[in-house]
Amino acid sequence: MTMMRKILGATAALAISATAVLAEPAIIFDLGGKFDKSFNEAAFSGAERWAEETGGSYKDVELQSDAQREAALRGFADRGYNPIVMAGFSFATALNTVAADYPDTKFVLIDMVVDQPNVKSVVFAEHEGSYLVGVLAAMASKSGTVSFIGGMDIPLISKFACGYAQGVKDTKGDATVIVNMTGTTPSAWNDPVKGGELTRAQMSQGSDVVFAAAGGTGLGVLQTAADQGILSIGVDSNQNYLQPGSVLTSMVKRVDNAVYEAFSAGENVMPGFSAMGLDNDGVGYTVDEFNKSLITDEMMAAVEDAKAKIISGEIMVHDYMSDESCPSF
C-alpha cells in the first residue's frame, strides 16, 4: 500500500502539467532557504518527520525572489496541492490576494495572521519562551548583567528581547539587560563574525549570559561565548549540543510541530487562528545532557514556577508587537 502510494506520488510529480490526483501537502520556504539552521530548517524537519512517519510525500520549494511568492502559491494551488504551508511572515500580502481565488485549498501561514476563511494562521508566543530563558539567565549570571543579540531589527525580534528582559528583571530587579541588533538588512541573519564582535562588546560591558535570536549570526555568538568562557542561550531549534557546557539552554520555537500538525491534518486543516505558547508546547526551554550541569535545582524550580504562572495567567508577559513598546527595556 505504502509502495503503491509512493509510485503514484512519483507519477504525479512527473506529470507536472497534469493536475495532481492526490492531494499532497506542499510547503514553501522563505528566501533564507530550507537549510538555514534556524526557522526554515525547523519547518523542513517537521515536514520530513511527517513524511518519515506516514510514508507520505510532499512538495517543497525555496524562493529566489519576492515576485515568486504569488507565483509559487498559485502554482501549487493550481496543481491541487492541499494544504499549502508557508514558512514565514513575508507571505502575508501575497496570501491575502491568492487565498480568495482558491476557496477549496487550505493555506497554513506560520508567524503571521491572515484573516481568510481558508487560512490557518499559526503564531508563537516567543515572548513567553523568552521570559523563561530570561529567568534562567538572571539566575545563572554572576555579574548581574546579561545581554541579548538580535538578528535583523524587526518587531518579531524585539518581541524576543522584551520577553527576555522582563524575565530577567522579574527575577533580579537590579539586573542590567544589554540589547543589540546585528543589522537592518536580511544579511543580519547570517553574519556570525559580527555576532562574535557584538558578544565581545557586551562582555566588556559586564555581560556573562548572552541570548542570541539571530539565525546564522547566533552561531558566532555561541562560539564566541564558549571561547570566552561565558554562557549563551540558543534559539528556535535546540542548540545546546553546539557548544556543550556553554549553552545554558535554548528557547525553542516548535515550527516543526506546526508543520507536522498541518501536514497530518491534510485537507482537514482547521482555518483560523492558532497560538503556540507554553501551554501547548509551542515554545519552551530545553534541558538535555549537554546543559543539565548548568541548571541547578533552584533554577529549575524557579523556571517551572514561572512557566506555571504564565500558563495560569498570573504572570502577564508583555508582547512587544501588541504596542511596539517594551516596558522592561
Added chain:
Amino acid sequence: MELTHKSGRQETAAHDLPPAIELRGISKAFGPVQANKDINFSVAKGTIHGIIGENGAGKSTLMSILYGFYKADAGEVLINGQTTLIPDSQAAISAGIGMVFQHFKLVENFTVLENVILGAEDGAMLRPSLAKARKELTRLAKEYELNVNPDTLVEELSVGHKQRVEILKALYRHADILILDEPTGVLTPAEADHLFRIFDGLKKQGKTIILITHKLREIMDITDTVSVMRRGEMTATVKTSETSPEHLAELMVGRKVLLEVSKTPARPGASVLEVENLRVVDEDKVERLKGVSLQLRAGEILGIAGVAGNGQSELLEVLAGMQTATGSVRLNGQELDLTGAKSDARTRRKKGIAHVPEDRHDEGLILEFSAWENIAFGYEDDPAYNKGMLMDNAALRAETHAKMERFDVRPPHPRLEAKNFSGGNQQKIVLAREIERNPDLLLIGQPTRGVDIGAIEFIHQRIVELRDQGKAILLVSVELDEIMSLSDRIAVMFDGQIMGERRPEETDEKELGLLMAGINRKAN
C-alpha cells in the same frame, strides 16, 4: 641555441652572405584595403637600409608583419636565407629581430634596468637577472655609446634617452636586425646626431639596421640602400650614393614635389595676440612656462622652434584653453580669462581661436568616432549642426563630405572611423575642421608630424593661404625645416622661456640650433 647556431653559420659563409632579411611576395589586406601588395625586398647584412614612403604607403604594416603583429595573407619571410615563420613578436625576437617603435613601449615607473629585462627575465627570481643585465648593459653602453644610468626611472629620462633604452632592450635580446620607426621624430639635432653615431657603431659590429623615416636628409646622410614604398607597393630600391633627394621624393609621390614653400613676404596688419609674462606651474610644481611674452599680428606666421619639452606644448595649451596659467593674454585687444570658468577651450573657440593640436590621436580626434563626428568635435553646439534638441547628423555628414573633398581626404567617406585613415588624412580632417571656421588666430602644433610628403605640401599651402587671408598663425614645430620655410618670424623656446627671435632670412639652422640648446650668441 638557435642564435649561436646562426652566428656560427655567419662566420663560415663570410663571403657570399645571404641577406639578413628577405621578403618574397608579401601581401596583406585589411578588408578592401590592400596595405601590402606582392612585396619583394631584401636587406644585406651589416648595412643601414632606409624605407621611405608616404603615410599609408604600407611601411608600418610591412614592419608589423616582420615583427609578428600581423600575419601576411601571402608570401614568405627569410631570415639569413632561411624561411622563418613569425606568428608573434616572441618569434621575431628569437629570430634576432628588434623593433624600436615611434611610441615607446616602456614602463614609466620602472628603472632602465627593469625595463630592459622586462619579458626577458631568467626564472622567477629577479635578482640574478638584474645582476646579469647590469653587466650586459655596461658592456653594451661602452660598445655602442649607449650611455644610460641603469637605475634611473624611465619617466625621468629625456626622449632621446628613452629611445636608447628601447635600443638597449633590443640588443639585450640579442637582436641582429634592428628596425626603427621614425626614430628622429622626437629628437633634437644633437640627439639625432648621437643616434646616427650609435647606428655606425652597430653597423661596424655587423648588425643590420632598417630605418623607416620621412626625412629625406636622414636617408641621404646615413643609409647605404634605400627602398621606396608607394600605395602598398615597393616601387624602387636604390643605392643611396646613386640617388638624390629630389629623385626619392619623386619616387615616393609619383610626381615632382616642391620642398620649398612658395610664399610672398608677409604683410602684417593689426596686432591679434599679445602675451605677457605667461607662467605655468604643473602638477608636480615644476614651472613649465617662465614668463613668456610674445606678440602676433594679423597676416603673419610666428614659428616657435625648440626641442620638444621646452614649454611649447604648454604655450599652445594655455592659449587654446586646455591649461590654466598666470600672466596676461589679449586677443584683439580683449583680455582673456586664464584661470576662471571662461578659460575653457570652447570659450576660446567662440572668441575666434582655432587649434590644431600637437597630438591628433589623443586630442585632435576621437579615433573611435567616424569622420563626420570628428568634424563636429568641439563645435557640436554649432546651430548649423543642430535641429531643435537633436543633432542634425545628416547635415553634418553632408558637410563633412564636402570638407573631405575640399581637403582631399582619402577615402572621402564620412562614416569611416578616424582610426582607419592614415596619419596625413587624419591631420587633414583636423585642419578641415579648424581652418574652415575662419578663425582670427590659428594655433597649430606639429602640423606635419607623421604626415607624408604629399600631404605636407598641401598642409603648408593651406597655412600660407590662411595667412594671406589676414589671419594670425602661431606655429609650433620641432621640424626646423618646417619652421624655417613657413615662418615670417621665428621665436626659439628653451626651458620655458623665449631665447630669442629671428627672421628666417637673417638666420640659419646653426644659429637656431644653438638657441634651441639655450645659447644666445647675439643679445636681443
Added chain:
Amino acid sequence: MQKMPKWADVALIPLINILIAFTLSGLIIWAIGGDPFRALKTMVTGSFGSTNGWGYTLYYTTNFIFTGLAVATAYQARLFNIGGEGQAMLGGLGVALVALSIDWPHWAIALPAAAIGGAAFGAFWAVIPAYLQAKRGSHIVITTIMFNFIASALVGYLLLNFLKVPGNMSTESAGFPAGTNLPTFSDMLAPFGITFAKNAPANISFLVALACAFGYWLLIWHTKLGYQIRAFGQSETGAIYAGINPVRIVVITMVISGALAGMMALNNVMGEAERLIDNAVEGAGFIGIAVALMGRNHPVGIVLAALLFGFLFQGGSELSLWEGIPRELVVVIQGLVILLTGALDNMVRGPVERLFLMLHKGEA
C-alpha cells in the same frame, strides 16, 4: 580593418555564447540526475508558453532594461556604475514616498509623479559618487559599490522606523493607495479583446522601459550631450581639447544613469509589490551590468539581453519550482550565461574571427 561582418559581432557571437552556456548547464543538470531537455522545455514553456509565463518574463525583463540602460549610459562615459542596485533601492524609496504622499486619483497622474520621484532619488544616489569621482578622484567603482551597502542599510532603517505599518512584522511600507496601482498587461490588453493572465506582474512600466531605451538611443547618438558623453568616454584629454567640461559630464552622466536605475522601482515597487519591501531590487542592479555588456551598450541589444535574462529568471524559477532542481543550481546556470557572454566573450570571438578571415580568403 573589418574582421567580420557586423551581424556576426552583434548576433552570432552572443548566440554561440548562449549555446555554450546552455550546453554546460545541460551537462550539469544531467550530472545531478536531471533531464536537461525536459529542464529546457520547462524553462521555455514556463516563460513563453503561457500569458502567465510571459507576464513574469516581461516583468523581470522590465527591471533589467532599466538597470541595463543605467549601466550602459555610464559606460558611454567610461564610468563603471556598479551602484545600480543601490540606486534602484533609493528609487524604490522615492516611488514609495510619492505613492504614499497623497491619495492619487488615477494611475496616469501617479505614474509620471512616481517616475520623477524614483528618478530623482536614484539620481541623487548616483550623483554623490559622481561628484567624488570628478572632484576628489575617488574611484567610482569603489564608491558605487559602497553606496549599495549604504542604500540597503538606509532603506532598511527608514522602513523599520518610519514607513512600516505598526504591528506589521515584515519590514515593508503600507500598501500604496489604489489610485497608484498600475495597469497590468491584462488590463492593458483587455480593450483589444486579448486575454492575458490576470495575476502576472508585467505592467505598463514595461512600455516606460521601452520608451527609456528609445530615449537612451536619441540621447547618446542624436544629441549634443550624448555626443559629449561619448567623446569624454573615448578620450578625456580630447574632451578638454574640445572644451567639454569633464566634471559636468561625469556628474550629468551619472545623474542620468542613476535616474534610469531609480525608475526600475516603477516596475517592482509600484507595478508589482504595490508597497516598498526591504531588499526589493534583488540583484537586478548587478544583472544590469551583464545586460549592458551583452547588449553592447546598444538599446536594441539591451532590450534583447534583458529579455534573455528575464527568460533565465522566470525559466529558472520554474525549474526550481516544478523540476526539483535546487535554486542554487539555477543561479549557477544564470552565472554561466553571464560568464560566457561577458567575461569569456573573447574565447568565442577569436575563433569566429579567424573563421571569417578564412572564409573571406576563400572568396578572394
